[in-house]
Amino acid sequence: MVSRQPRYDSPPHGLDLLPTADPLQLLAPDGTLSGPVPADLKDDDLLALYRSMVTTRRVDREAVNLQRQGQLGAYPPNLGQEAAQVGPAYALAEQDWLFPAYRELGAMLVRGVPASAVAHLFRGTWHSAHDPAEHRVGLLCLPIATQTLHATGYAMGAALDNAPTAVLTYLGDGATSEGDAHEAFNFASVFDAPIVFVIQNNQFAISVPLRRQTRAHSLAHRGVGYGIPGVLVDGNDVLACYAATSRALARARAGDGPTIIEAVTYRMDGHSTADDPTRYRTAGSVEAWRGRDPIERLSRLLRARGLLDDAVAAQIDDAAAGAAQALRDDIWDAAAPAPEEMFDHVSGTLTPAQRRQREQLRAELAAGSDAAAGA
Numbered sequence: 001m002v003s004r005q006p007r008y009d010s011p012p013h014g015l016d017l018l019p020t021a022d023p024l025q026l027l028a029p030d031g032t033l034s035g036p037v038p039a040d041l042k043d044d045d046l047l048a049l050y051r052s053m054v055t056t057r058r059v060d061r062e063a064v065n066l067q068r069q070g071q072l073g074a075y076p077p078n079l080g081q082e083a084a085q086v087g088p089a090y091a092l093a094e095q096d097w098l099f100p101a102y103r104e105l106g107a108m109l110v111r112g113v114p115a116s117a118v119a120h121l122f123r124g125t126w127h128s129a130h131d132p133a134e135h136r137v138g139l140l141c142l143p144i145a146t147q148t149l150h151a152t153g154y155a156m157g158a159a160l161d162n163a164p165t166a167v168l169t170y171l172g173d174g175a176t177s178e179g180d181a182h183e184a185f186n187f188a189s190v191f192d193a194p195i196v197f198v199i200q201n202n203q204f205a206i207s208v209p210l211r212r213q214t215r216a217h218s219l220a221h222r223g224v225g226y227g228i229p230g231v232l233v234d235g236n237d238v239l240a241c242y243a244a245t246s247r248a249l250a251r252a253r254a255g256d257g258p259t260i261i262e263a264v265t266y267r268m269d270g271h272s273t274a275d276d277p278t279r280y281r282t283a284g285s286v287e288a289w290r291g292r293d294p295i296e297r298l299s300r301l302l303r304a305r306g307l308l309d310d311a312v313a314a315q316i317d318d319a320a321a322g323a324a325q326a327l328r329d330d331i332w333d334a335a336a337p338a339p340e341e342m343f344d345h346v347s348g349t350l351t352p353a354q355r356r357q358r359e360q361l362r363a364e365l366a367a368g369s370d371a372a373a374g375a
C-alpha cells in the first residue's frame, strides 16, 4: 500500500520563500523615490555609490578600448550593470567575502581590488593579480558557475568556525542552468550556509535569451525548490540592490541561511569584445533599456537633493578618468611574469610532484632558450 505519510517532519517552506511578483524598486528611472532610501545610507553613502558606478563605467570603457588596441585578449563589459555590481558589493561588511564570476569589475572596485588585477587576467599575463586574503575577494572564475561552489564551501567553513562572516557571490542568468549552481544552492540550503547569491539577470547568456534558460516565472522563483527565499529586485536601481543584499547578508549572519536575489538588468554592450550583439537582438530592445540607466537615475536623485551639481559631477568624472589612465599605465605592454611563477601561488606548500613539475618546466625553458640562442 502506498504510504500517505508526509515525507517531512514539518511542512517544507513554500509561499514564504516566493519573491514578489514585481521587482523591488526604491528609485524609479526618473530619479524619484518609489520606496524609502535604506536608513543606513547617509548622504556620503549615496555619493559613494554614484562615484563607484561612474568609476566602474569609465574604467570598463577603458578596458574595452585597451582590448581594441590589442592590449587585452578579450574583455566582458559591465555597461548597464553598474547598479547590480556596485549595490550588493557596497552592502558587504569588512570581514565578508566576495566570490566573483568574470564580469564583476564594478564589485571588485568597491572592494578595493585594482582594475589592473582584473585586466591582467584578460591580458593573459596573470591568472589573477590580486591577493584574495587582502581584499576578501576570490579569484575571477571563467568556467561558468564554479565560483558558486567556492563561495558555498567558504560560507560553510565560516559557519563551522562560528566566524561573523557572510559571503556574496554573483552569477549570470545562464549560470543558473549549470549543475554547479544547483549543487551550490542545495548545499547552501541544507547546511544553512551564510551566503547570498546575486543572479545578475542581464537577459542573455552570450546569444541565448532568458526564455531559453528557464520556464520558471523568474529566476528568483527557483529558490522555492531549494528551500531558499527568492528576492526579485530592479537590477538598475542601486538602492534596491543594496537594500535587498543588506537584508540577505544580515539574515546570513544571523544563521538563517542563504538567499537568492535576482537583479533584473540588461547588458547594454556585447557579451565580450569578441561578440556582435546585433546578430541576436534588435536596436529597439537596447534603446528601451537606455531609459532605465542606473547612473542617470541616481544622478537625478542626488541633484534633486542638492548633493550633486555640475562641479561635483566634473570632479567625480575627473577622478574616474584618472582611474582609467592608471589602468592604461599598468596594462600597456605589461610584461608577463616568468612561467614558473605560477608555482609560487598554486598552494601554500608545494607537493613533491609540484616541485618536480617546476624543475621540469625550468629545464624545458632553459633548453628552449639555449636552442633559440643557438639558432
Ligand SMILES: Cc1ncc(C[n+]2csc(CCOP(=O)(O)OP(=O)(O)O)c2C)c(N)n1
Pocket (backbone or CB within 6 Å): 103, 142, 143, 144, 171, 172, 173, 174, 175, 176, 202, 204, 205, 206, 271
Ligand atoms: C563551463 C562553461 N561552459 C561554457 C562556457 C562558455 N561561456 C562563457 S560565458 C557564457 C555565458 C554565460 O552567461 P551568463 O551566466 O548569463 O553570464 P553573463 O556572461 O551574461 O554575465 C558561456 C556559455 C564557459 N565559460 N564555462
